[in-house]
Amino acid sequence: MEKRVTFGKWTIGILFAVPQLLLIFTFFYWPAGQAVYWSLTLQQPWGGGNIWVGLDNFRSILSNADYWNSITASLVFAGISTGLAMFIALVLAALTDRQLAGSRLYRVVLIWPYGIAAPALAMAFRFILAPEAGFMAVVNRVWPGFWDPGLDGADAMASIIVAFSWKYVGYNFIFFLAAFQAIPRSLIEAAAMDGSGVIRRFWDIQFPLITPTIFFLLVINITESFQDSFGIVDIMTAGGPANATNLMVYKIYSDGFKGLDYSGAAAQSIILMLLIVVLTIFQFRFIERRVHYR
Amino acid sequence: MVERTPFLNFFTHLILFIGFVFCIAPFVVVAIAASHNLKDVNDVPMSLLPGSDFWVNIKTAWTTADLGPKLLNSFIMATGVAAGKVIISALTAFSIVYFRYPGRMLIFWLIFITLMLPLEVRIVPTYAVVANVLEPYQAILDLTGLSWLIEKVSGVQVQLSLGLLNSYSGLILPLVATATGTFLYRQFFLTVPDELTEAARMDGAGALRFFIDILLPLSRNNMAALGTIMFLWAWNQYLWPLLITTDQSHTMAVTELKQLIPNVGGVPEWHIAMAGTLIVMLPPLIVVVLMQRWFVRGLIATEK
Numbered sequence: 087m088e089k090r091v092t093f094g095k096w097t098i099g100i101l102f103a104v105p106q107l108l109l110i111f112t113f114f115y116w117p118a119g120q121a122v123y124w125s126l127t128l129q130q131p132w133g134g135g136n137i138w139v140g141l142d143n144f145r146s147i148l149s150n151a152d153y154w155n156s157i158t159a160s161l162v163f164a165g166i167s168t169g170l171a172m173f174i175a176l177v178l179a180a181l182t183d184r185q186l187a188g189s190r191l192y193r194v195v196l197i198w199p200y201g202i203a204a205p206a207l208a209m210a211f212r213f214i215l216a217p218e219a220g221f222m223a224v225v226n227r228v229w230p231g232f233w234d235p236g237l238d239g240a241d242a243m244a245s246i247i248v249a250f251s252w253k254y255v256g257y258n259f260i261f262f263l264a265a266f267q268a269i270p271r272s273l274i275e276a277a278a279m280d281g282s283g284v285i286r287r288f289w290d291i292q293f294p295l296i297t298p299t300i301f302f303l304l305v306i307n308i309t310e311s312f313q314d315s316f317g318i319v320d321i322m323t324a325g326g327p328a329n330a331t332n333l334m335v336y337k338i339y340s341d342g343f344k345g346l347d348y349s350g351a352a353a354q355s356i357i358l359m360l361l362i363v364v365l366t367i368f369q370f371r372f373i374e375r376r377v378h379y380r
Numbered sequence: 381m382v383e384r385t386p387f388l389n390f391f392t393h394l395i396l397f398i399g400f401v402f403c404i405a406p407f408v409v410v411a412i413a414a415s416h417n418l419k420d421v422n423d424v425p426m427s428l429l430p431g432s433d434f435w436v437n438i439k440t441a442w443t444t445a446d447l448g449p450k451l452l453n454s455f456i457m458a459t460g461v462a463a464g465k466v467i468i469s470a471l472t473a474f475s476i477v478y479f480r481y482p483g484r485m486l487i488f489w490l491i492f493i494t495l496m497l498p499l500e501v502r503i504v505p506t507y508a509v510v511a512n513v514l515e516p517y518q519a520i521l522d523l524t525g526l527s528w529l530i531e532k533v534s535g536v537q538v539q540l541s542l543g544l545l546n547s548y549s550g551l552i553l554p555l556v557a558t559a560t561g562t563f564l565y566r567q568f569f570l571t572v573p574d575e576l577t578e579a580a581r582m583d584g585a586g587a588l589r590f591f592i593d594i595l596l597p598l599s600r601n602n603m604a605a606l607g608t609i610m611f612l613w614a615w616n617q618y619l620w621p622l623l624i625t626t627d628q629s630h631t632m633a634v635t636e637l638k639q640l641i642p643n644v645g646g647v648p649e650w651h652i653a654m655a656g657t658l659i660v661m662l663p664p665l666i667v668v669v670l671m672q673r674w675f676v677r678g679l680i681a682t683e684k
Contacts, residue, residue, distance in 0.1 A: 089570070091577040092480050093587040099479025103487055106472040106562070113506060113557035114494050116516040120505035178399045181392045192396050194672060196403055201668035203616035203634045206661040210406045212641070213413060213650050220409075220650075223424040252406070284388055313500035317618035321638060335500050335619075342504045343623065351504045358501045366496065 118359075124352035136349075143353035152329060153337070153354070157361075160334045163247060164311040170251040172303060175258030180288060182259075183266035193263065199256030204249075204317035211249040212322050235323060239330025242323045246331055249318050250311065258303050265299035266292060305369050309362055334358050410661070413654035414438065421651040433651065441656035445640055450633040451663070454615055457632065460552040461614035462607045469561030469606065470599065474591050476562075477569040478577075491559040499554060500619055507623055510550045514540035546627040555614055561606045568602050569595065608671045615664050633660045 093099065125143050127136040147153050178196060182189045199207070214220050217234040226233055235242040269292060277287050316335045319325060325332035325340065332340075338358065342351025413421050416431035442448065476488055499506060509515060518540040521527040527538040544550030572595065580590045596603075621632040637660055640653040 089477055089574060089577070091574045091581065092478050093581075093590070095587070096479055096481030098587055099475050099481045099484075102471045102475035102479075106468050106491065106559075107487065109468065109553065109557040110491065110494050110559070112513060112516055113509060113554040114497075114502070115490075117502045117505035117509050118497060120508065121502050124505065174399070177395065181396050184389075184392055186389055186392055188393070189396070192400055195400055197672060198407070198665060198668060199403060201612055201664040202661050203618065203664065205618050205634050205637050206657050207406065209637055209641070209653060209657040210410045210661075213654060214406060214409055216650075219422045219424065219648060220413075220426055227424060252402075256403070284385060309498070313498045316500060317616075317634075320618070320622075321641065338501070338503065339619065339623075343507075348504055355501050355504060359497050362501065363496060 121352045121355045121359075124349055125356045128349050139349075143349050144357070147350060147353050147357070152332070155329055156332050156334050156337045159243070159329075159331060160312060162243065163250070163315060163331075163333055164308050167247045167250045167254070167311055168304065168307040170247065171254035171307060172258055172300070174251070175255045175262050176300075178255070179259050179262030179266055180292065182263060183292075184284075196259045197256055199253050200260065201256075202253060204253065204314055205321045207253055208246075208249050208318040208321035211245060211252070215245050215248070235327075237327055239327055242327055242331045246315065246318050246322055249322065250315055253314075254307055254310070258307070261299055261303055262296065265296040269295050301369070301373055304373065305366055308365055308369075312358065312362060334361075407661075410654045410658050413650055414441075414658050416651050418647070418649060418651060421654075422648050434655075437651050437655035438659065441640060441652050441659060444652065445633075445636040445656050446628075447633055447636065447656065447659055449629070450631055450636045451659075453630060454633040454663075456548055457551045457617075457621070458611045458614040460548060461555045462610040464552060464556035465561045465610045466603050466607050468556060469559070470565050470596065470603070472559075472562045473565030473569055474595065477566055478587065478590075491562055494557070494559045495563075498558075503619065503623065506554055510544045510554060510624055512541050513544055513550075513553075514542045545624050546630045548630070550624050551621060551630070552614075555617065555620065561610070564602055564606055565599065568599055572598060604671075608667060612664050612667060615667075 124136070126138065126140060128139050128143070178192070182192050182196070215222050215233075215235060217223060217226055217236065222233045233241055235245045273291060274287055277291055282290070312333075313335055315333055316339065319331055319333055319336045323331040325336050334354065335358070338351050338354045341347045341354065412428060412430050413426065414437050415434035416426070416437075417433045420427060420431050472487075472491065476484060512518075518527070518538070521530075521538055521540070531537050544553070576594065577590065580594055585593070616634065617632070618634055622635045625631045625635070637656055640649075640656040642648045642650060642653060
């Protein structure tokens with residue numbers, strides 16, 4: 087869609103875009119370019135020039151078992167938490183959309199988790215899921231040693247997945263509900279009059295019509311699970327135990343700022359950027375085809 | 381809808397109720413744990429009846445993590461980011477939608493690409509830029525030979541340097557430099573009727589006048605939506621403030637939470653930790669609750 091009526095003087099037009107362009111150049115394009123440059127050189131932590139090493143940084147990262155472990159952990163985290171958060175939110179939104187008595191209350195409360203900072207909810211879940219206090223302690227008393235995210239990698243992974251999904255159920259719920267409510271009531275009423283039941287109507291009418299939202303949320307959830315997880319990991323597990331929850335963003339942070347390996351961290355950033363871009367393109371190409379747009 | 385589905389209705393209420401409980405439970409548990417004393421909070425199972433030490437714990441958490449100034453910092457940063465986004469996105473969208481100039485599509489795409497790569501993945505070089513924001517410009521001067529020319533002509537050696545570590549601008553500007561809002565405005569501006577622009581131009585309004593007197597008042601809803609979303613987003617930022625604020629006077633409430641984690645082997649002061657968590661989670665929750673009615677209305681077409 088284009089505007090028919092515009093303002094003539096194009097010099098003024100560009101002036102309006104200048105603040106944004108300056109900002110994205112300084113804080114986006116320059117650093118992104120730097121990351122590429124650094125990943126190809128060996129940067130001394132405290133200045134003193136850098137040496138061109140070509141793809142050596144990538145070679146050493148990709149031959150490192152810790153790094154592959156971090157990729158696997160990130161993918162497991164992204165897959166399970168996105169699946170959980172989207173499925174639960176979809177069910178809750180579909181049921182809220184039936185507008186039975188009290189659905190307004192659900193609509194209000196189910197949005198709350200979205201407002202909570204990842205580190206704050208991580209603190210809450212760290213307590214709730216602590217092995218020695220709170221609630222899992224009860225389970226541990228019945229089956230001693232059943233739960234300990236401080237020692238067991240799978241338990242730690244489960245903890246951060248629960249915390250992340252909890253927040254994103256709230257986020258997804260808002261969008262799913264909006265999508266459901268955008269479907270004209272008359273469409274559903276007509277189907278009901280033709281004798282189709284609630285479940286039939288869901289699969290044949292509502293579900294196809296909200297596929298654009300599902301697709302949008304899939305892209306957002308996966309992308310977010312690669313970055314918004316940082317606060318959760320830092321507070322709940324700090325990457326441990328034994329690197330089981332050392333997700334890619336967390337590893338970039340700990341290698342770059344704690345280990346002062348700027349070149350290695352830059353190379354990891356490049357790989358993470360590529361991974362996000364590839365995942366996004368993949369979703370656009372293969373999933374978007376099944377999406378119904380109106 | 382008039383339809384008799386008693387079993388399904390029961391099922392709907394059941395599932396929604398379970399969802400409700402899971403959603404509200406962490407808040408309740410945090411609030412209750414924050415009201416216990418050291419012994420009760422570590423009881424297995426912890427009592428779900430509120431204890432009596434709520435205000436004591438809040439006070440302890442407040443002073444231990446020095447939350448007063450930190451909350452103020454969080455507030456300044458979140459407001460700054462929200463305001464910056466609201467203003468800059470509007471300007472850019474206006475430029476893209478209402479002008480025809482060469483390179484307009486290039487600018488559009490340059491901005492669009494920034495949506496793909498969040499701050500977290502380019503964190504290391506962004507940190508370097510903030511340590512000296514003028515570094516990119518110095519590099520350009522050096523590469524183009526301009527700094528050499530200036531030195532030859534005037535004898536002044538060009539050394540641009542401006543560090544933004546431990547400053548509000550350093551916290552805010554990199555977070556403003558993404559394009560989230562631009563597209564929200566763009567979509568909205570495209571729905572503004574051409575007749576309105578035509579009428580304004582006929583009345584002799586220039587671009588700036590049209591923008592300020594007509595377009596901005598019309599986009600009040602969008603500005604409020606974007607402002608809310610960005611305020612929450614900025615308030616909840618963790619990695620960036622953690623990195624660039626080494627000096628206590630600029631740290632955020634969210635990053636200070638970490639200080640309250642009970643150490644392994646130390647005294648498990650979960651009641652203090654939960655009191656601090658409650659304080660830090662409240663402000664964004666209040667924003668969500670206050671803006672909710674309007675927020676959901678903005679997203680949902682109410683005509684049924």
